[in-house]
Amino acid sequence: MRSGIKKRIAFLATLLFGNQNLVRDFVDNCQDFVTARSIDELARKMNELTGTPDVDAGLLTEEISRYDAAIAAWPALHNDDQLRRIAHARQYRGDRIRTCKFARINDSNAMPLIAIREFILVRKSLGGIETDLESRVLNDSGEVLPGLYAVGEAAGFGGGGIHGLRSLEGTFLGGCIFSGRLAGQSISKG
Ligand SMILES: Cc1cc2nc3c(=O)[nH]c(=O)nc-3n(C[C@H](O)[C@H](O)[C@H](O)COP(=O)(O)OP(=O)(O)OC[C@H]3O[C@@H](n4cnc5c(N)ncnc54)[C@H](O)[C@@H]3O)c2cc1C
Structure with a gap:
């Protein structure tokens, strides 16, 4: 009974404050997670991970600055699609609890920056090899x-x-x- 209550409190804490342990676990143990304290360092580590020069640190800085500047603007002037979607999701109470409010990316109080290498996969096939009722x-x-x-x-x-x-x-x-x-x-x- 007591452990059930503890689990519920832990669950509520996760909902309210995020799952810090899970993030730490990924950062510590997953080779596809890269952390850095500056955009230049992040871009360099991302390129090191893939062994390609694809991430342009200058362009990344520009994009992040644009996004961060948009957050600082008056809400009526938000013309970034991501910000619009976040604002829209947070209008509904169910989504509000799991959707973070606007947060600048290049924020010294929110370091480190985290980049995650992603892979393309097929999630759902909408067709396939034709079979009969016995496969x-x-x-x-x-x-x-x-x-x-x-x-x-x-x-x-x-x-x-x-x-x-x-x-x-x-x-x-x-x-x-x-x-x-x-x-x-x-x-x-x-
Ligand atoms: C991110 C994600 C979330 C999903 N969430 C849900 C969900 O919540 N609910 C739900 O019902 N469905 C969900 N699905 C869909 C569901 O998981 C898949 O439709 C289902 O797992 C497909 O099963 P499968 O056995 O046909 O194919 P797979 O699970 O893809 O199995 C195919 C296997 O064949 C192996 N293989 C491939 N090529 C070869 C080869 N040449 N030789 C030997 N082995 C080979 C692969 O390694 C793999 O193990 C999700 C799918 C994804 C990707």
Whole structure:
């Protein structure tokens, strides 16, 4: 009972003040996180990480200065799309609690700067290899290709899948597992 209350208090503290431990854990242990105390140092470390000269420190400084200057301007003059979106999200109480208010990037009180290397990945496929109801792959004429099965993302279940246009966040994994089960059953039937 007592540990349940403690967990709730910890959860509320995380909601209100952010998950500092998680950020620290990433900074300490994830090779894709880079920290620095100046924009020049950040750009240099980002380039070192990728082994390319892609990040231009001058351009980065310019962009950050523009963003920071926009925050300092009167709200009616905010014409930065990111600021508009933050302001919009914070109008709704549910989003307000998880969306930080405007914060300058190059702020000596908020150091270090953190850059995160990102990778492109496919999140949802909206199509895939055509199959029948046993997850058997069909050829262009709609005939079964013996011995070949396709399931999950590869068969279009990571997007609409069985839910079609009504698919929502969280409904993809189910279809992927379902199509895998059908393939397994079909294979075991021989
Ligand atoms: C960021 C993110 C968040 C998501 N959130 C949700 C969610 O909240 N709810 C939900 O329902 N769905 C969610 N999805 C979608 C769901 O996770 C995927 O649709 C599902 O995991 C796809 O399963 P899969 O087995 O078809 O493909 P994958 O999980 O992609 O598995 C394919 C596997 O094949 C391996 N592989 C690739 N090539 C080869 C090869 N040549 N030889 C051997 N192995 C190979 C890969 O390494 C991988 O392990 C999310 C997806 C992403 C990316």
